[in-house]
Structures are given as structure tokens and as C-alpha cells.
Amino acid sequence: MNDVRSSQLPATGYSGLLAELPDHYLASVEDYHRLAYAVLGEARWAATGRFGLRSLEVGFGTPVFQVTMGRAGEMECQVWVDGDELFATEGGVERAMPITTLNAAAAFAGVSPGTEAREHDSPELGDPDRWLRVSPEMGAHLAAWFRLGKRALGQLHELPDTVEPDEIQLWPGHFDIATAIGDAETRATYGLSPGDAGHSFPYAYVGPWGEVDRSDPYWNDAAFGGASLPYAEIVAASDPAGAVFEFLYAGFDNING
Known part of the structure; x- marks a missing residue:
């Protein structure tokens, strides 16, 4: 494994993110x-x-x-x-x-x-x-990851169709940065996790509270029944926060469409 000091991403606005995750x-x-x-x-x-x-x-x-x-x-x-x-x-x-x-x-x-x-x-x-x-290096990576999440989730909050948004918080129990948006029928959790027992890498996710069409390929995560965007796709994007926002918006549009 390369030394993590030399494997941080170049200037993307989130330069603390690791290009390669250490063992x-x-x-x-x-x-x-x-x-x-x-x-x-x-x-x-x-x-x-x-x-x-x-x-x-x-x-x-x-x-x-x-x-x-x-x-x-x-x-x-x-x-x-x-x-x-x-x-x-x-x-x-x-x-x-x-x-x-x-x-x-x-x-x-x-x-x-x-x-x-x-x-x-x-x-x-x-x-x-x-x-x-x-x-x-790990501290800088996590800070950059949560900062990216704060930006993308903030953009979601600014959508004109956003209903009853919760405050964007980093939840210490789950260790993810997230918000919930929607009324009783369209509410979902939108967030970014640095990784967990079901995912060995960071990921963005959308977790609907109600029923959605699970045959839709957007709902691709078997670990929790929602949708996730893996870290590799996020860090490969020229604008990681933009890629995350587009993924989150796709879920928002799917649920509210």
C-alpha cells in the first residue's frame, strides 16, 4: 500500500480525501x-x-x-x-x-x-x-469527507421543492453526516457515511422511509434497501461534491416524482 501521505487527492476543494484507502x-x-x-x-x-x-x-x-x-x-x-x-x-x-x-x-x-x-x-x-x-491523514480525510457532505446536503436543502428539512448534523452514533427531507409520504434520509460494517468504503446514500419501487435500479444497496454511491465514483469525479449532489437529487426526484 502506498504511504497515505502521498495518496491524498490533488486540489479538488477536498484535498484531504484519500485517493487510496489504507488497509x-x-x-x-x-x-x-x-x-x-x-x-x-x-x-x-x-x-x-x-x-x-x-x-x-x-x-x-x-x-x-x-x-x-x-x-x-x-x-x-x-x-x-x-x-x-x-x-x-x-x-x-x-x-x-x-x-x-x-x-x-x-x-x-x-x-x-x-x-x-x-x-x-x-x-x-x-x-x-x-x-x-x-x-x-485519516483525520484530514474524515474532515474533508464530512465537509463535502455538508456542501452537497446544503445544496439539497436549497431546492425549492424541499419540504421539512432537518438540520444537517454529524450523528455521533452512526458517524455519518445526514439530513431528513420530506413529508409523511416522501420523507427520506440523505447522507454520507465514511464506511461501516456493510460497506468497507465511504459512500453517499438515500434511505427512503416509505415504500419505493425496488425494481428501479437506482435502489441498488442490499445492505439497507436504499441507494448508495460508492467512494470510487465520488473521488473519480472532477467535482466530488457535485457528483454527490447529483446522486442525492436523483433520489429526491425519484421519491418526489
Whole structure:
């Protein structure tokens, strides 16, 4: 396998995306997934009762949230991952640490490694003192992937026929960036996943909530009964975000047509 430092895509607007996925790719995704639900999501949950994350200008993590400081009032906080480092701000003061273990990351964020945000397809927490498989390259890849998703999903939100769109969020339990759009009959989830047990590579997807014509070749994913666009097709496109949007729009048009 080529060194991942030399296999990142050239200037496409998403230069952190890896042209070739390393052999340890899914194992590393799982460890970032653990960080997302057990540390990032837990930090926001402990303060606000909400755990949705965001694609950020740098990396991914919580939105800014308020922590009550008793008589001192409230303090703005944020926790995020950039590459192989964990960052936090409290009241405008920024801290950083290299990502090592879940226990160390949780202590840095002021929480215990949590499970409130864990979903059925989340990896088990495992040994919280095991060193996590993170790297600057994998962190940059994931940040670029979620940033691409935020852009394509944002374009979908801007369509004039879009009905009742949910906020675009990076869900720590599923570790995908997604939104839901549509009324009771046309609602579907639109998103991008970095890979999971059913897919060894990143993919964009459309998951209808209701019935669709499964004989239509568009609905091509056997793992969940929806439609998916594989990573190889996305990174081969001259405009990856445009390719993802076109795929998502095809699903939107199929369901709403």
C-alpha cells in the first residue's frame, strides 16, 4: 500500500480525501467513531442533553454550546477533532492534546467515556485505555469527507421543492453526516457515511422511509434497501461534491416524482 501521505487527492476543494484507502481504514474509522459518540457527543450531552455534532471549518466536533457555571452564569464551550489532535475551548480559552486513549480524551473533555449517543451500528466502547488508531491523514480525510457532505446536503436543502428539512448534523452514533427531507409520504434520509460494517468504503446514500419501487435500479444497496454511491465514483469525479449532489437529487426526484 502506498504511504497515505502521498495518496491524498490533488486540489479538488477536498484535498484531504484519500485517493487510496489504507488497509487499516475501517479500524481507524471505528476509533474516530468511538471518539465521536463517547467523547464529543458525550461532552455536548452532559451540558445540554443533545449530542449532534457538526462538520466544522477545521475538523469535526460539537457546535458551540453553553455550560452553566452556577452564579458565574454560562460559558461557551466547544470540543472538536482535527487530524490526530483533540481541541476544546472554554470561555474563549483554547486547549489541545494529542489523541491517545478514550479515557485520556474524555478526561480532557471533562466527561467519562459515555454511551448516550451510541447506536445499534456503533462499535463497542472496548478498552478505554487502548491507544486509538488515529493519524493526521485519516483525520484530514474524515474532515474533508464530512465537509463535502455538508456542501452537497446544503445544496439539497436549497431546492425549492424541499419540504421539512432537518438540520444537517454529524450523528455521533452512526458517524455519518445526514439530513431528513420530506413529508409523511416522501420523507427520506440523505447522507454520507465514511464506511461501516456493510460497506468497507465511504459512500453517499438515500434511505427512503416509505415504500419505493425496488425494481428501479437506482435502489441498488442490499445492505439497507436504499441507494448508495460508492467512494470510487465520488473521488473519480472532477467535482466530488457535485457528483454527490447529483446522486442525492436523483433520489429526491425519484421519491418526489
